[in-house]
Amino acid sequence: MLSLWRITWICGIGVAMIGGCASQRTQVAPKPSNSNRAAQELAVPSVSATRPASTIVPVHYVESQNGDPSTLPTPRNAPADSGAVIAENIATPLPPANALRDSDQYPLDLSTAIKLAGDQNPMIALAQEQIRQAMAIQEAAETLWLPSIHAGASWNRHEGTLQDTSGNIIESNRNSLYTGLGNGAVGAGSPVVPGLQANFNLAEALYRPLAARQRREARQAAAAAVFNNTLLQVCQGYLELLRASQDSVISVESYKHTKQLVDLTGKYASAGQGLKSDADRMQAELALRENDIQRAEETSAVASARLNELLGLEPGIQLKPVEKVVAPWNLVNVDTPLACLIDRGYRNRPELTESRALIEEARQNLHREEASWKLPHVAVGASYGGFGGGMAGSITDFSDRVDFDAGAYWELRNLGFGDESARRAAQSEVGIASLRRSIVTDRVVREIAEAYAQVRARGRQIATARQGILAAQTSYQANLTRIQNVQGLPIETLQAIQALTGAQREYLRAVIDYNTAQFALLRAVGWRLCEVDLESAAHR
16 A cells, blocks of 8 residues: 555655646747837837827828819928828718718827737737746746645554564554644654655756746747837838728829719710710719729728728627828838848847747757756655554544654666667757757848838838829819810810829829838838827828
């Protein structure tokens, strides 16, 4: 019976140790990067993540009351030199019949979207939970030196034969009782379960806490990367919602212009001053413009649904950007040399911090395997309690009892072949972590160079697109005046409407793509997007 107790106890300890080792994977902590310094170098003011940044200004395309492009008003709050083109607001747009009412739409600005994502996005919450898990595993690794406490009571009764130390078989009828720190005290041996027990591999106790600390740092860095990536997706999602909203305005304006042309050609055809074929062609064009409105509404609903997912909102909510006009946001200094941006990326990207921590974790695990056969396993046990017993059913001579045991032993797993295999596996883990860091480094450089090229190229496209809008506005007004005076052809005015619509959409594309590229560049150099001062960016 005693042997069975010992076997059960040893198996239980083995299972517990295996479970503890298996649970010790995790980690990572990104050390706070120099985001504020990077922000200053990029010439972009930074603010606290908890401070609500003001909204940014986009673009509305509508003509002025007098039709003179040179007198187009500048959007309120837009950069002074943004050149955003505006036109009259359409009092009664022509949305599809199933479009949501204004009361069903929820206004949203980018700073609010960023805050909602930080509070409610499940990917960010998951990354934070992984940090807490890694911290708990680190704390457990740092307590391997500490003993466990066992307290309880045990009663033993034996009837029948026993063998004494001389080999003689004797008849025995006895029982014993033990209470206090420890359990399972029988006869002359120490308690099966010591009251205070420490049993650990010295190499594990030395190196596992170091590896767990690196894992926690890696988890923290990974969480920072998830945070940045999620906020980039939110910014991109918001800009797509803004693009869809502004495209809807363009579609409605184009519909209005085409409807005006339909009315003119219809009147001229009825009066015999124009061709019915021209009126029919304008009707066909008007149908296309109606479908443009339908598609714009569809795109807006899809963009809203995707942004809802990132913000953790109910899928049925229809979001609507608060901006009335769209304009370029000045988030980065485009004159900063690419080499400087790459250097900042090396210093600030949390993915690189994570890679460095994982390499160091793998090295600590390698040191543990290299030392495992050199350092002993240590087992220490101490028990204190009351013990008594006697013949038959009596328990007498109950008194204090103290037991102390200590031992150390060395282990060569599988005749040493197991240790050698474990060392080679740990060496491979170091190599794998180093190669992954090289892959991440190359990706970081590529992302910075790609976003840098996009920002510079798209910034130049904005000025060209702005000139295109001004020219298209002038052409449209001139052709509209001519056909109103029965001097021009309907096709000329239609082409002018199409050119104006195309120019407006090109400007919208250039501005949204430019702003998107700037957010991508900020994230690429490791700057937390929640620290961007949107108010300053919109007014610079």
